[in-house]
Amino acid sequence: MRKDIEIPEVKDVYIVAVKELHADYKTEDWNAYIINDGNEPLEMVLLVVQGYDDKDMTTHMRHTIKILPAKGFAKIEFMEESIFRLNNFYSVTYFLHNKMYEKRFEFPAHSIMDDNAVNVPVMGKLGVIAK
Template sequence: MRKDIEISEVTDLEMAVVLEPNETHDSDDWYVYLINKKNVDLDMVIIVSQGFSETKTTTVFRKKIDKLPTNSFVKVEMIHPDVFSLDNRFQVSFFEGNQIFEKTFQFDKNTIKEGNLRMISLLNKRGIVVK
């Protein structure tokens, strides 16, 4: 039966952490985005995130997105600088047509920082991207 299971590689899907102004609180805050660079819509997207190290773990966060259109993005969550010293993992599951896919993205500890920001063209914002 295992030979019948096809696990396809996920391409053209990225996670980004972006530093952007929060006008309501007059501050700069960090946000996580999911970027769909595919030429197809993604349906029933589930994102499970958690920060962890050898001695600490954060609460598991889950988010559902009904549809993520082709060549678009969605703001997933705000991320607090206190967890940047942890590895931050985002497991993304979704349907493309009738097939389910899964991809894990990880921002390694201490990589989310202003010095690593680069322009992300689709967002037109500066951030850190994991493919």
């Protein structure tokens, strides 16, 4: 029965966009990261990334992280600034204590900018946190 299905709530996991200096090109680039602010490592993290609006849609990008340590983070991808006009979503699935967790994080169009940057957990840097 549907009432018997337990859907665990995702806690202490974040998707963030962080502006960083690229050492080789001497440019400031936005990069997407996944953060595990929990006390347990996440196993088999699967990410599906896509941007869209009424007219345009990017291709699906898929990423896998075998283990994301507790209080750790991992770079997902470089974010080209031309996609900031789109709604960008990150579907995250992972296993914790033999249970599967899933959540969709979204950066609304035009939300990735310096004015929206806050202190992000674990990394100790400024960034934009996806909703």
